[in-house]
Amino acid sequence: MxxxxxxxxxxxxxxxxxxxxxxxxxxxxxxxxxxxxxxxxxxxxxxxxxxxxxxxxxxxxxxxxxxxxxxxxxIRGLQRVSKPGLRIYVNKNQIPVIFGNQGIAILSTSKGILTSLEAKEFGVGGEVICYVW
CATH class of the missing domain: 3.30.1370.30 (Ribosomal Protein S8; Chain: A, domain 1)
Incomplete structure (x- = not known):
């Protein structure tokens, strides 16, 4: 398991x-x-x-x-950010930009699972799950 x-x-x-x-x-x-x-x-x-x-x-x-x-x-790269032993949270002003918006950060927010661009659009932060570029 x-x-x-x-x-x-x-x-x-x-x-x-x-x-x-x-x-x-x-x-x-x-x-x-x-x-x-x-x-x-x-x-x-x-x-x-x-x-x-x-x-x-x-x-x-x-x-x-x-x-x-x-x-x-x-998919050129994948990186796990928030791990079970260390959760990483960001607010709406700290949402990361991945390779000048060539990649995405995937966040778990109160609005569901969103990309970094969608989270900025909704004005919400959350737990950063991973980066994909």
Whole structure:
């Protein structure tokens, strides 16, 4: 059993990109599902689907690669910020900018799971879950 499902998810995506896998299987949790939806909405992955296999729920995440160089993934980096042992919170004025808005910070806010741009738009802060660029 994995204690930190978000770190596990990010590591599976990172490892899948390193070996040019098309699909990555991730354990289903509500937070993993919400993070997957944000990655799809922001264009970092091709798609996803939820599957029940042997009474266990999974998310199949379809990784995205550039058409000019099929070995080069769209997700260049992932970094877990807030960890179970050390939570990182920011207010609306401290929301980080990732590579001059080339990447996103994903936050857990009172309005749900939002990107850094959406959190600035709504004027809310929250827990910084991870950076994606």
């Amino acid at each position: 994995v204690n930190d499902t978000i770190s596990d998810m990010l590591t599976r995506i990172r490892n899948g990109n390193l070996v040019s896998h098309k699909v990555v299987k991730i354990d289903y949790t509500k937070l993993n599902y919400m993070l997957t939806r944000v990655l799809k909405k922001e264009g970092f992955i091709r798609g996803y689907e939820t599957v029940v296999k042997d009474k266990q729920k999974y998310i199949f995440l379809y990784l995205k690669y550039y058409s000019t160089n099929p070995c080069r993934p769209v």
